[in-house]
Amino acid sequence: MKYIRIHIIPILVFTISIIAVGCTEIIDNISLDTTRPRLVVEGYISTDVTRQMVKLSKMGDALKKDPIQVISNAEVTISDGSTTFGLTEDQLQKGTYYTAPDVFGVPGRTYTLQIKNVDINGDNVMEEYTAQSLLKRLNPIDSVHLIYNNLYRDTNGWSVNLFSMDPGQGRNFYLIKILRNNQLLTDSVFKYSITDNNGFEGKYFDGYPVYSLREDRKDEKLSPGDTVTVEMYGITEDYYSFISSYISDYYPKVPIFSGPSANIPTNIKPVDDAVGIFTAYSIERKSVIYK
């Protein structure tokens, strides 16, 4: 039900912006402090049988004047307590590390990421970073319906409605990604749709709208024969908080609505020396052909 919260606030802001419309100017000469460099981690392990990925880079200046500096030659491993998978750096995409192609995560297990042989602060002493994540269970998607109607205002399109059973047993968190003809539409964090099971713990998602495909967008407009795939991710609370903070930080702040700017939480330890996320998740997919 976060769906409402995440979507209604921008609409409110929009309505209010009728009062305060269009008054922005670019500031060229802002002076900002710099901070000591930190490790940036983006790492995932999913239930898919695939090359699991970890990306490492170095935090840059606030205005991104310099290109991203990737971190090479790190020793990266992911372990589930009994088995340890080594990751090797891709020689074409420096800073990106992969497991062997046959690795997959198992629901219920806790995964530990370990990063060694990196020296971010440049003191010639190698540092070590770790993170942990539980791989949460997920029930299959029973079906996906596409319903054409008026989405809002003048915009028509397709509501993507999902049918599935919440696994219950406390709080669950979901991330939804959408593909059209195998093309990922939700390709950036700020396009992600997330929700929790607040109000329907252990209940059935009986046609819960998870995404709207807008007819006026070229990449979202459906033609007969198109395939729409819903990817439902069972995620941890850490990853959920990470995405929700990331999205709210991405959008501009408005004094009336926004709280103070704050760092996006991280589960990488030591927390003072790193940013980013390492997370495990289950994935369920369901496709539907638009007729």
Added chain:
Amino acid sequence: MILKTKLFITSLCFLFLSLPAFAVGDSPAGLITVSGYIKDAASGESLIGATVSVKDLNSGTSANQYGFYSLSLKQANYQLEFRYLGYQTVRKTIELNKNITLNIELTPEESQIEEVVITGEHPEANVKEPEMSISKLEMKTIKQVPALMGEVDVLKVIQMLPGVQATAEGTSGFSVRGGGIDQNLILLDEATVYNASHMMGFFSVFNNDAVRDVKLYKGDIPANYGGRLSSVLDVRMKEGNNKKFAATGGIGLISSRLTLEGPIGNEKTSFLIAGRRTYADLFFPLMTDSSAKKSKLFFYDLNLKVNHQINERNRLFLSVYTGRDLFGQKGSSDAGFGNLTGTLRWNHQISNKVFSNLSAIIAKYDYSLKMKQGGSNYVWNSNMSDYTLKLDFNYFPNPQNEIKYGIATTFHDFDPCDAYIEGEKSKLGTQVAKNYALEHGLYISNEQKIGEKLTIKYGLRYTIFQNIGSATIYTYAPGTPNYRVIDTTYYASGKIFHTYHGLEPRLGVTYTFNEQSSLKASISRTIQNMQLASNSSGGMPLDVWFPSGPNIKPQKANQFAAGYFRDFANNTIETSIETYYKQMYDVIDFKDNAQLLMNPRMEGDIRTGTAKAYGLELFVKKNDGKLNGWISYTLSKVTRTIAEINNGNPYPTTYDKPHNINVVLNYEFSKRVILSSNWVYATGAPITFPVGSFVINNTYGKYYSARNGYRMRDYHRLDLSLTLKGKERPDKKWQGEWVFSMYNAYGRHNDWMINFVQDPKNIEKIVVERWYLPFVFFPGITYNFKF
């Protein structure tokens, strides 16, 4: 424990209720009482705070909130002087040999014929009244201050007083002496107004034509008020003219208003009805933007007041306020929010020396949103209600003492969030459980004159706050990253499951050197049990209030203030210098990235700590003459220290603006042409800027410095207005005036917000944007009339 508390409360109530009997019986030997009401001769409105002084005795009193005064003196002949700022002084010689009732009507100075030169007799209330850290505003003053779009606004004028900071441009939120926007008690005829803003704060809920009296207590808060840490804004509605039918109104660029008042039958009953509506949305269809064409955006206010004098000793008042903002877009969203307040009061004069008032009060705030998304209608409702019974007594035993005591009980009913998909409520929904609380207050205070120069005001307030079922209370594990819930407790309906209580002593001392100067000092403790879930700088309509309880302690503050007050030039120039130090405990802030809405576990996102505020306030005010107005300067600092915010280091709050200058000047070219101006200057507000960046999955992420580690540019703005009044003639009933205003007259682009944004088309590019409000060289025109 609960039984003991109940017994204690019962015995206190008994004690309090038996006090009037004691008071009536206790008449010091040899004293005879003169008492009555002081009113406006033209409208019959009570003159709150009008003074009565006994010539030759250097003693006197002032009228209470209902215009009632009582003076007990030895048998003799006296000359009494009745005074009120802006009114002609009335002198009466009385032969006091038995208790007498003397009702006085004062004539406003402005209704004198022009040839009469005002002799300039001004009360030295600023110096002599044993109250400090208070600002009283006359409606005439408020109406002269230039306003955005000509919409004169009480709260915007409040923000120009020393010790008061606007939280962000355009908002109604204000910070008093370093307090938060949640720490102001805003009262309209004794009823709490939980959200005093319209249109996100660009306008306030107060319709000036319906308001009679505005007082802001910044410290030295009298014991009869309780519930907030930092200030009380006491707004009183007009009672309604009981002499003749009158109408007041105005037509402006974006709103119009009309107030009708008059007697019903005879002078014993009068009414007032005032309405206001904005119509900016009427222009939307003319806009080119298609979404703007379908937008709805307006608010309305309705004030109603009826009062009836049953007899000399009994009077009834009924006041009602309702106002609502409505906005949305056709076929997409529909939203509304608003306040409803109602107060029924019974003034009863128990004896010549004891005045009582019983009030039954209701205060509500609610919002509802409906939006269409993906073909479904999402609905989100929230509301809260207060039901209060309040009994207050004023006892005037002799000119040396004025005792006030009373009791109040409020039932709070919170329904923070009920969200669902329309037609499918049973399937999906987010509900934050309803909860309830009882708040009781008992107080007693005395204002005692010792000799001719010293006045001491001392009081004590006792507050009890009880959470009652039904309720669902979570137990959190502090120290865990997100304060995980480790236990859930359900309480049955009607069960009192948690109680806080506390004493709030208040003490003030005034030493009057002479008619022109005095020294004042005060110390006070305040407790706040109602908390606001808001971490934005301005406060938004979706903010919800919630009670203290097992997880959240009440906020507490101790404030010390001292000041020197001096009047010059026959009291036409008032000056003051005040300094304060305020220490606050258990103040509320929110963890990074807190989720305050639709979150049943919202209390787990709250972090508490201490705050410290101190400052110096200089104030010069010239009341009359062709050139009048005020200048204020405030030097202040406020920091918070909260264990899990900013690594436990002190940080400035968003309204910490060390230097603040306000200049309000009016120049009367003639009786018919007045130029008004105000200039505001404040140090730039603290803001958090990024010091590092990273990219995850194509999205720019920011790494921030210390909380509020930077400041925006200094803020300053000049507003102007020109009032042209029509000719007044005794035979002409209609009086009209044109007000032309210019907001932000030198067109400064003040920083409203600074944002670091990723260019959506080029991820590699970050731009820093200054957001400023479009009110640059912004004109307004209003036509005001009365007849």
